[in-house]
Amino acid sequence: VSAVSAPRFSLQELLHPTPEQWKEMTTDPRRPFFHRATHMTVAPGSVFKAITAVALLESGQFDPDAAQFCQGFLDRPDRHRCYIYSHYGVGHGELNLSQALCQSCNVYFFQGAKKIGPHSLVHWAERFGIGQPTGIDVPGEQAGNLPKPPPRENPSVVPVGFESPRDSRSRWYPGDTLGLAIGQSRLTVTPLQMARVMAAIANDGFLITPHLVKGQGPVMIAPGESHQSLAAPEPLPIPGLTEGTLARVREGLEMVVAHPKGTGYKTVRMKEVKIAGKTGTAEVGGGLPDHAWFAGYVPADRPKYAFAIVLENAGSGGQNAGPIARQTVETLLEVGLIQGQEPR
Template identity: 50%
Template sequence: MHNQPLNPIFHDDGAAPDALIDPPPVTRFVMLAIAFFAATFIVLGRMGWVQGRLQERYLDALNATTVEYEAIPARDGRILTESSVVLAADVDQYSVQMHYRWLQEPLDATWVSREVRRRLSRTERRDPALVEVTEADILSTRDEMWSAVAQVAAIPVTELKDRLRTVQGRVQRIADSVNRRRLQSTEDRIATNGDDGLLIRIASSIRAALTTPARRGQSDRIVVREEESFHEIVDDVPLEVAAVIRQQPHRFPGVRVVVGHRRTYPQGELSAHVVGARTPLMDEETADLKAATQSGSWVPRRGRFGVERTYEHQLKSVPGRRRIVRNRRMEVLEDEVEREPVGGRDVVLTLNSDLQRHAERLLDEALTDAPQQLLPVANSEESRPQPVPKGGTIVVMDAATGRLLVAASAPRFSLSLFTGSSTDDWAAANADRRHPFIHRVTSMALPPGSVIKPFTAAAAIEAKALDPDAMFACQGFLKSPDEHRCLIFRLYGSGHGDTTLTQALAQSCNVYFFDAAQRLGFSPLRAWFDRFGFGRTTGVDLPFEEAGNVPGSVVTEPANVRMDREALGLAIGQSSLTATPLQIVRSMAAIANGGWLVTPHVVSPDGTARTTRDIDDRPHDIARHRIPGLSGAVLDRIREGLAAVVQAPYGTGYKTVRLENVLIAGKSGTAETAPGKQDHAWFAGYFPADQPKYAFAVVLEHGGSGSQAAGVVARELVREMHRSGFCGESR
């Protein structure tokens, strides 16, 4: 140590050399050893802590799994008639799906390594040549599988490859987006640490070096679920294609056939408004459901209108649920069915498919949408050309039970619009200004015209304001020739002369009912209309039913001059009175069945559907109730008049509605509308007149004369029902 800078030769004070050496070598050695052992203790302590405390965390991270649920679809119930004509049903729809790793180009190196490990033993994997051959075999198998799929699906290989590239591009964008956000988060943390002090950055670097694994490039990417899932490449393949793929799995590795269900309507336009449509839920409707099921492959459906909507809970199926467990690389570890799917129940309609089809054809002819074959020219010298209606409806109901045999509405649409139609098809349907999507049976509320007169007569007789046998002198108008007139006065300048109730109904004498309403008053007349069910819905098991309108209020409206004048219009089905065809049929059935107001229905009460459903939170059944205050004697007089409408030579329906082999009772109605528009044509009634079984109504919107336009359609309807055996024996 004498060659150190502290040598006495450089000092003037003459101090001893040993006194200038500080510290001694032993002390420095001890200090160095202490520092070394302290650092070693810290490192070993940290390693022990990492091994003892962090090992469990690392293992948990490596063994982390994710659980997802996939819905298993089931068939919804069918809609069919009692004669087993299927109107709506689910059919199997097969789609071909391929695992992403088998469609990826180029193949993922990590996945290929896993496939090699699966095919070769540990010893075999030590042979590089054998590994290379196995990798080539995997690639060859993939290419052969592509060709086999294209062959059985009858699509060109080039088109199949385009579809695969489309799927890969979509999945790649998802994966890139996830990893880009992860990288951005890491860079943000580094940038944030750069703002810290030097000591903090050094400590962070030491901690990261001791606790963070080294980067491994591409294998460090986050694997998204789509990269370890199946993707649809061919949809709606025939059963034969699905069978080939399922029976020859060795030719189609990484390929599976998934069975779905597609709603179909085999009869097209037949009863389209009644049957309704079931369509997939929109994105906003499925947001919560997708979050609950974690499944994007199954989209539930919902009934939009018709029976599909009303009996939604009956028809809809309950999907099953599959539980899928994946590891951190999104590989499937477990796949089990937790709940089996349950199919929906069938709904049987009361409609007669043959009669419904015939009624729809009659309406098509009336609207000139079909050749005129079934409607002969009316045998009447007074017949004149009628306007082409904007729309129309025919309703036939069992008068005793409310079973609807016919509920035809025109114009119509094909239910195929909801099962895969083109934009042009929808554009053509929406361009029809006659509004084909409106169900005119339940949603068309029009002035009923003279078909309301039987109910006016019932109210006046029961209130002692009318004697059905007393003669009334009709001069063609009530008080003034300029208002409250009969049609005969407007056409020929004369009245009906002395008239009884039967003759007034048969000839549709307005003045007779003006006089009755004048003596009866508004409030009693309106109260009786309420008893017959006007101004409220019938309770039919179809959605979106209109209630119609009965003006005024029985309780709150005073009996003044204005309301007395309102009663005159109300008595002949004008003023602001509106009713639906179904309401008129229901009221006509009450006259035919002895005064019982029944609930119309289109679903058979013999099945389970009608006993398990609710309408407007009310238990629904085929209930009926007797109209209070309506006597049998009054009904007999009204039936007499309705029969005379068709059977008596002076009746408005004698030349246009009468048939030789079946008695028809009914009432024509020509309802005035806005100025410049054609009248609405009505004819409603029941048959056979002597033993009523069925009530009916024919309405032609802006169709002209009730007896000449609607009456002819009614005649052909009854003719077909008689030919089909609905009217019993001929007269």
């Protein structure tokens, strides 16, 4: 229902800007003319674990109920770590798939990615529209970047223990697989792509092509009010995606917000409505702060709206993007686009 990019600019100022106003707008390092929803491509971080979870479940090689042990890091304490280990020096302990999504355990998804390999991750990312434009009616929409390993019949994989040099793009390293599993490596996406992923998880596996409303007429802001009729976009079923897989992933995304150990519990949870989603804290490099993400859908038990919140260089997804996700849902409640739960 909306695509918001900040900072904004005044259309009135664009009609007859003074030289000072024009210089201020065009030299603003925050780039107010840059529409972030469709043109900004950044690493999704742990939001991508929803797709990794799908790949694990559909591989047939992974038992979602089997506990995996997280000591806080995969093989060495100075790399391939969980956020909780980096900040508090501890691991998550034993986790199943839903719990790993809930607590955003990197080690769990590292172990899973090593088992199924990078081709499965890329396969399911492509089926969810990653690396491709969504098809929205906006010129210049960016596709992002989905890194791909060499074909299986012509492998070019460097042995474990070697890291990927930044100037190399022709070979695939074990670290690339691990990074991709948690939404890092060379993976980049737009906010709209991740909102579309969450919509597909919520709507039983249909990939929606988003569209803009052309023209301005009455729009619905509350039940019963006049609104223009819009043709629903034709949904495309994601091939091979099973209901059992979707149910397990949705369970984990609901736990992110509803469970006391969930990464969105303190900042996103509301009594009035159930929210499902995933936090993401995407590393940027170069000494810059992480990008903060929260992507999800609402209401969790009868989904109507999917969304993605991204704050550039804002730090933790749960702490910084989470409160804005909550505010977004509060607004949907206030204007009547969703209904709160009946009091018990």
